[in-house]
Amino acid sequence: MQELVDRLKAISDMTRLKIFKLILEQEFSVCELARLLSISQPAVSQHLRRLKAVGLAEEERRGQWIYYKGCQKELVSLTKQLASFFADPIDSIEGFSDIVTLLANRASLDAECTNQKEL
Amino acid sequence: MQELVDRLKAISDMTRLKIFKLILEQEFSVCELARLLSISQPAVSQHLRRLKAVGLAEEERRGQWIYYKGCQKELVSLTKQLASFFADPIDSIEGFSDIVTLLANRASLDAECTNQKEL
DNA sequence: TCGATACATAAGCATATAATTAAATTATAG
DNA sequence: CTATAATTTAATTATATGCTTATGTATCGA
Numbered sequence: 170m171q172e173l174v175d176r177l178k179a180i181s182d183m184t185r186l187k188i189f190k191l192i193l194e195q196e197f198s199v200c201e202l203a204r205l206l207s208i209s210q211p212a213v214s215q216h217l218r219r220l221k222a223v224g225l226a227e228e229e230r231r232g233q234w235i236y237y238k239g240c241q242k243e244l245v246s247l248t249k250q251l252a253s254f255f256a257d258p259i260d261s262i263e264g265f266s267d268i269v270t271l272l273a274n275r276a277s278l279d280a281e282c283t284n285q286k287e288l
Numbered sequence: 289m290q291e292l293v294d295r296l297k298a299i300s301d302m303t304r305l306k307i308f309k310l311i312l313e314q315e316f317s318v319c320e321l322a323r324l325l326s327i328s329q330p331a332v333s334q335h336l337r338r339l340k341a342v343g344l345a346e347e348e349r350r351g352q353w354i355y356y357k358g359c360q361k362e363l364v365s366l367t368k369q370l371a372s373f374f375a376d377p378i379d380s381i382e383g384f385s386d387i388v389t390l391l392a393n394r395a396s397l398d399a400e401c402t403n404q405k406e407l
Numbered sequence: 408t409c410g411a412t413a414c415a416t417a418a419g420c421a422t423a424t425a426a427t428t429a430a431a432t433t434a435t436a437g
Numbered sequence: 438c439t440a441t442a443a444t445t446t447a448a449t450t451a452t453a454t455g456c457t458t459a460t461g462t463a464t465c466g467a
Contacts, residue, residue, distance in 0.1 A: 302416065316411080317414090318413070318414060318415090319412095319413065319414085329413080329414070329415095330414085330415075330416080330417095331414055332414095333414065333416085335415095337415085338426090349414095351413095352412060352413055352414090352417095353412095354413075354414060354416085381431090
């Protein structure tokens with residue numbers, strides 16, 4: 170579940186989302202991306218690092234340049250992760266164990282919220 | 289495109305993602321969510337406000353309590369938005385117009401990055 | 408009307424994020 | 438080997454985020 174959040178965070182930034190879309194279409198060097206997005210090269214580098222960290226981008230050095238491309242496969246994987254998260258029952262999702270326990274008897278949960286609710 | 293980013297941001301936080309999943313399954317009062325997540329009531333309130341702001345949550349007051357539920361419909365909409373974003377050609381996505389212009393002749397883009405690349 | 412409960416809003420604080428400039432790497436060309 | 442170019446990493450800064458505590462608002466019951 171943490172991985173899903175990390176990946177969502179990776180694409181929920183306007184600049185990174187644009188970068189990701191661009192490198193999914195074709196390869197780009199860091200310099201080219203900086204020009205396209207009108208931001209500094211280090212900024213692009215750092216965004217690419219984050220995309221790479223969650224598996225959404227790959228780099229390939231060719232001579233002086235490093236070309237980045239988006240991972241279609243991991244995009245599909247992310248999409249599926251997201252779909253599963255919402256489709257699966259809560260008690261089958263890791264990260265909800267504590268919550269599921271509390272949820273098990275909602276009566277006592279309610280009782281903790283008020284002492285009149287169920288009267 | 290900004291809307292997509294806003295919606296992605298709304299669910300790319302561990303706590304909000306949990307809240308969203310919970311209220312998609314069934315209604316919960318703010319107090320109940322606070323108990324389930326072991327965070328303060330105002331914290332829950334603020335997360336719910338963000339989810340509501342992007343249409344992913346709805347509230348319904350019943351007496352003293354306000355019950356929140358997730359919007360299945362808007363979840364589907366978000367999923368589609370995301371799928372379209374990656375499926376559509378770049379020049380059909382609003383927000384890429386400046387980039388598309390630059391991309392139009394990549395030769396000059398490359399030239400800006402180096403004076404030797406194409407030699 | 409008064410007191411208690413549920414929720415929202417405001418204020419404050421610590422941390423995360425996204426950008427920039429500057430310095431360190433890595434690779435090519437001579 | 439040295440100079441130059443592309444990239445990364447580091448340092449800095451401004452802003453956003455998420456949480457808490459404190460305060461305000463609304464509903465219910467006595």
